[in-house]
Amino acid sequence: MSSLVGNVALNFSEEQSMLLDVARAFVRDKAPIDRVRAQLETEAGYDQAVWQEMVDLGWTGIALPESVGGSALGFSAVVPVIEALGHGLLGTPLMDTTLAGQLLLRAGGAAQESALAAIAEGEIATVAFLDGADWGADNTGVSLDDQGCLQGSKSFVGSAQVASRFVVVGNQGGEPLLAVVARDALSDDALVANTLIDLTKRSARIDFSGVKPEQVITGEAVVAALRDYRLLGALLAAVEATGAGARCLEVIVDYLKTRKQFGKLIGSYQALKHPTVDIYCAVEDSRSFCYHAASIIEEGGLSADAETACRMAKTSAGDMLVFAGDRAVQFHGGIGFTWDCDSTLFIRRAQWTQQVFGDAIHHRKRLASLLLD
Amino acid sequence: MSESKAALKEFQTEVRAWMKENVPAPPPFLLPLSFLEVGTEQQLDFLREWQHRVWSAGYLGMHWPKEYGGQGADPAYQGVVDRELGAANAPIMFNTIGLGWVGPLLLEMGTEDEKAKYLKAILSGEEIWCQGFSEPDHGSDLGAVQTRAVRDGDEYVINGSKIWTTMGNYADHMILLARTDPTAERKYDGLSFFLSPMKIPGVDAVPIRKVTGEYGFNQVFFTDARIPASTLMLEEGKGWQVAMKTLEYERGVQAGQGTSHWAVSIQIDDLIDDLRGFERDGEPLFQDPSVRDQAVTLIMEAKALALSQRRMRLSGLTSDFPMGLPLSSKYRGTEWARRMKLFGTAMQGASSSLYMGDGDAYRGGFWQRAYFSNFGMTIGGGTTQVQANIIAEHVLGLPK
Ligand SMILES: Cc1cc2nc3c(=O)[nH]c(=O)nc-3n(C[C@H](O)[C@H](O)[C@H](O)COP(=O)(O)OP(=O)(O)OC[C@H]3O[C@@H](n4cnc5c(N)ncnc54)[C@H](O)[C@@H]3O)c2cc1C
Numbered sequence: 001m002s003s004l005v006g007n008v009a010l011n012f013s014e015e016q017s018m019l020l021d022v023a024r025a026f027v028r029d030k031a032p033i034d035r036v037r038a039q040l041e042t043e044a045g046y047d048q049a050v051w052q053e054m055v056d057l058g059w060t061g062i063a064l065p066e067s068v069g070g071s072a073l074g075f076s077a078v079v080p081v082i083e084a085l086g087h088g089l090l091g092t093p094l095m096d097t098t099l100a101g102q103l104l105l106r107a108g109g110a111a112q113e114s115a116l117a118a119i120a121e122g123e124i125a126t127v128a129f130l131d132g133a134d135w136g137a138d139n140t141g142v143s144l145d146d147q148g149c150l151q152g153s154k155s156f157v158g159s160a161q162v163a164s165r166f167v168v169v170g171n172q173g174g175e176p177l178l179a180v181v182a183r184d185a186l187s188d189d190a191l192v193a194n195t196l197i198d199l200t201k202r203s204a205r206i207d208f209s210g211v212k213p214e215q216v217i218t219g220e221a222v223v224a225a226l227r228d229y230r231l232l233g234a235l236l237a238a239v240e241a242t243g244a245g246a247r248c249l250e251v252i253v254d255y256l257k258t259r260k261q262f263g264k265l266i267g268s269y270q271a272l273k274h275p276t277v278d279i280y281c282a283v284e285d286s287r288s289f290c291y292h293a294a295s296i297i298e299e300g301g302l303s304a305d306a307e308t309a310c311r312m313a314k315t316s317a318g319d320m321l322v323f324a325g326d327r328a329v330q331f332h333g334g335i336g337f338t339w340d341c342d343s344t345l346f347i348r349r350a351q352w353t354q355q356v357f358g359d360a361i362h363h364r365k366r367l368a369s370l371l372l373d
Numbered sequence: 374m375s376e377s378k379a380a381l382k383e384f385q386t387e388v389r390a391w392m393k394e395n396v397p398a399p400p401p402f403l404l405p406l407s408f409l410e411v412g413t414e415q416q417l418d419f420l421r422e423w424q425h426r427v428w429s430a431g432y433l434g435m436h437w438p439k440e441y442g443g444q445g446a447d448p449a450y451q452g453v454v455d456r457e458l459g460a461a462n463a464p465i466m467f468n469t470i471g472l473g474w475v476g477p478l479l480l481e482m483g484t485e486d487e488k489a490k491y492l493k494a495i496l497s498g499e500e501i502w503c504q505g506f507s508e509p510d511h512g513s514d515l516g517a518v519q520t521r522a523v524r525d526g527d528e529y530v531i532n533g534s535k536i537w538t539t540m541g542n543y544a545d546h547m548i549l550l551a552r553t554d555p556t557a558e559r560k561y562d563g564l565s566f567f568l569s570p571m572k573i574p575g576v577d578a579v580p581i582r583k584v585t586g587e588y589g590f591n592q593v594f595f596t597d598a599r600i601p602a603s604t605l606m607l608e609e610g611k612g613w614q615v616a617m618k619t620l621e622y623e624r625g626v627q628a629g630q631g632t633s634h635w636a637v638s639i640q641i642d643d644l645i646d647d648l649r650g651f652e653r654d655g656e657p658l659f660q661d662p663s664v665r666d667q668a669v670t671l672i673m674e675a676k677a678l679a680l681s682q683r684r685m686r687l688s689g690l691t692s693d694f695p696m697g698l699p700l701s702s703k704y705r706g707t708e709w710a711r712r713m714k715l716f717g718t719a720m721q722g723a724s725s726s727l728y729m730g731d732g733d734a735y736r737g738g739f740w741q742r743a744y745f746s747n748f749g750m751t752i753g754g755g756t757t758q759v760q761a762n763i764i765a766e767h768v769l770g771l772p773k
Binding site: 002003004005006008010011012016017020246249253256257264265267268270273274276277280281284285287288289291292312315316361364365367368371372373 | 642665689690693701
């Protein structure tokens with residue numbers, strides 16, 4: 001076996017299989033595409049009743065310990081659920097909340113019990129991570145001053161409009177810290193919503209200046225937890241994109257099988273057929289990488305192999321969805337260019353996905369160091 | 374899998390020791406990179422003798438039944454041997470068309486007589502097989518082949534020509550796809566499949582030189598060649614069905630091959646290790662950001678292919694397109710290999726311009742030759758474009 005190819009662990013557990021079935025059925029029944037569309041221009045971006053059902057199914061606590069009310073199935077069990085949500089293009093705060101939970105869990109452990117318990121019960125939380133547009137930066141620019149107040153603002157905070165709790169990444173005297181901030185502590189004008197390219201998503205810029213956090217977490221564990229957060233975030237973004245890519249492929253294939261031009265189904269033209277095969281192969285690759293990463297994390301945590309796997313997953317899925325969304329528009333012709341065509345949703349999701357937690361170039365650069373040096 | 378890990382591990386130790394003792398030193402002449410380029414008697418004799426030695430040790434076709442020269446073992450054992458052959462950089466098992474396609478085909482649909490007659494000599498290397506499918510005017514459109522087979526008593530009389538016939542000049546037998554009924558309404562129904570002898574009057578093989586400069590394939594002319602009627606497989610008109618089954622083995626969609634060690638293993642590690650000595654802008658090649666980016670892309674593809682192989686065994690992760698991964702593995706694998714070898718060729722600075730035969734060519738022009746050679750894989754066995762059609766139609770359900 002090639003050592004550069006390295007670890008090729010790939011498992012699919014009973015739990016994952018069950019969760020995938022349940023989540024797929026849920027998305028099919030509760031969130032068909034017209035209901036997703038109905039939320040595009042609402043403030044929250046999702047249907048509260050649907051979200052409540054997801055909470056009731058226990059999805060916010062899948063990877064949290066039983067001691068805080070989670071089901072302790074491990075992070076790998078989140079993967080099929082996010083894949084299914086991606087397939088439905090369902091924008092909910094599940095990803096942001098899950099990642100906020102993981103960051104707190106990994107940085108703070110037991111001290112975070114009440115916050116984690118709240119998340120398991122469905123409280124929406126999110127990480128305020130980016131200082132600006134650069135995923136590769138330190139992003140610890142917000143500082144804690146001598147009065148114990150935060151100074152500075154954060155950009156692109158996911159699900160900010162609906163979150164009750166923010167985990168703010170910052171620093172004190174140059175050392176990274178996490179500050180837990182309640183929504184109530186923010187004034188109304190602290191939060192400026194973004195107009196996002198993907199209308200199923202929500203984010204905002206938040207000025208945390210002068211806000212006193214509920215809690216501050218510092219120390220070695222924060223550094224390690226932030227590394228985990230970036231990798232787990234990249235993985236979940238990849239997983240969600242994989243689901244979306246599979247759906248995008250279905251949409252393309254359906255159209256190629258129904259639309260006729262020059263007296264023939266357009267799917268018989270190789271100029272459409274062969275790129276569609278490449279989309280299919282790219283979707284399969286992304287899926288392999290995602291479940292591979294999940295398998296390694298399950299076995300040995302966020303090892304170097306897991307880092308490689310998460311980065312490959314994001315690179316693969318990010319590029320795949322850009323390709324699929326782009327071709328989805330083109331392969332639908334004029335109708336593909338309309339607001340009402342679903343190809344619109346995919347090309348917009350693709351542009352959102354490709355950047356989140358670092359684009360393909362960001363990850364390939366880091367993979368180069370992992371693999372070549 | 375019925376075989377315990379421990380038993381396989383023990384077997385691996387045994388095989389590894391055997392390889393150490395028995396893998397021959399590289400001969401003074403160049404060996405082919407795959408079975409497609411066996412072009413000289415010297416190469417042939419060397420490879421035949423090596424295959425015979427491996428088979429005599431019990432390490433070839435291990436999962437084929439004992440009565441036909443195999444060991445009746447679990448396929449996992451052959452997997453161990455194949456990995457060790459690769460790891461030891463051992464010469465290839467050259468009789469690939471026999472070992473990889475004809476053998477499993479006969480095991481699946483051959484008669485008792487056919488199995489008894491042919492299988493053991495395939496393994497021992499005594500009898501070489503070639504494949505007479507493609508014709509000058511009909512390649513991808515295989516169903517349209519025109520070589521005629523006309524029944525005459527106990528014989529069929531063959532007229533026509535096959536081309537790109539790998540090892541046709543050395544072969545003892547050919548799997549021959551010929552037209553027995555030119556009037557059949559569907560072109561496919563007029564075809565029949567023969568296990569045709571080659572060393573008979575009226576059969577002439579003329580070697581053709583390749584882009585690599587080497588030989589290995591031929592044009593084969595049939596001029597009133599008479600073959601026994603008993604060499605017909607199944608019955609007249611069933612040729613297409615048998616040919617399609619053969620292609621499943623050839624394309625690796627079906628398992629059962631006597632070995633998978635039919636080409637010099639060229640892995641992504643070889644590529645990266647090999648190129649480390651080159652410089653660009655006065656610095657090591659792999660410090661160049663753009664080169665790094667391309668290298669990572671190639672490594673990722675290698676990993677994706679390896680993961681696909683694993684995933685095929687996880688039904689829960691393949692249920693959306695059950696045949697998708699097997700049917701796309703040739704499409705993906707051969708094209709990735711082409712790009713990787715092209716990269717190896719192109720990253721040598723001015724040395725990229727040298728070829729085999731030049732004393733200064735890097736590793737004797739290894740990557741240049743490997744890149745060219747690889748077209749045998751992307752064209753042979755159904756071209757990449759034809760594979761894409763197959764995936765589109767059979768996996769995604771797109772119209773013809
Ligand atoms: C090294 C090597 C060894 C070989 N060994 C053997 C052997 O032992 N026995 C044997 O029988 N054959 C052998 N072949 C032949 C091989 O199977 C054929 O070359 C192959 O099937 C293509 O047929 P062709 O050469 O007639 O090309 P064509 O079919 O004429 O193809 C020309 C081009 O058109 C494209 N094309 C054709 N049809 C379509 C379509 N429907 N859609 C899109 N594109 C299309 C092809 O992809 C190709 O790019 C070998 C070939 C090579 C290169």
